Amino acid sequence: MQAAVAQAESGGLHLNLIPAAPGELLSQAASAAAVRAEQAGVAVRVHAAPGLPAVRLDRDRFAQVLGNLLDNAIRHTPSDGQITLSAEPGREGVRFVVADTGQGIPPEHLPHLFERFYRVDTARGRTQGGSGVGLAIAKALVQAHGGRISAHSEGPGRGAQFVIEIPPA
């Protein structure tokens, strides 16, 4: 895992850049997470705005980014909650959003989430929490694509949103 972050952060990644339809990327990520979401009693919906341009990215790496965000969203959303994967026009390029209706994130933690090994609730065991590298890897992979990732939450109990901006192809 640590090697994965280091490799992604060092920029020593070979990206296989291919044009892809944003909605298709989201649908594939949703299918890949469907069993885990169902086990957690969390619904996953996908919404892609019509007429979005294609994005040029490495499908496997981008799937890993969405997979890490979905994994977190499922883990932090109680049953009967909902996760929405959406794609919409960005300021430039395309904006992808992974939003959940889960436990949310206290504002003081938001600036640190993408640091390696950072976890909000360190009291949680490894079954509830992981090792704190998923978002560091996601950030490094998004940046390797020339994009940006940010975290938002109105606070505890108000859900969380992760926004990825991918530049135009």
Ligand SMILES: Nc1ncnc2c1ncn2[C@@H]1O[C@H](COP(=O)(O)OP(=O)(O)OP(=O)(O)O)[C@@H](O)[C@H]1O
């Ligand atoms: N959707 C979310 N809702 C609430 N908290 C979140 C969400 N996503 C991430 N977090 C918080 O951010 C922390 C860091 O996330 P990250 O994915 O980097 O690590 P992790 O999930 O704990 O472990 P790993 O991804 O390595 O298995 C999490 O431990 C959790 O506290």
Ligand SMILES: [Mg+2]
């Ligand atoms: Mg994680």
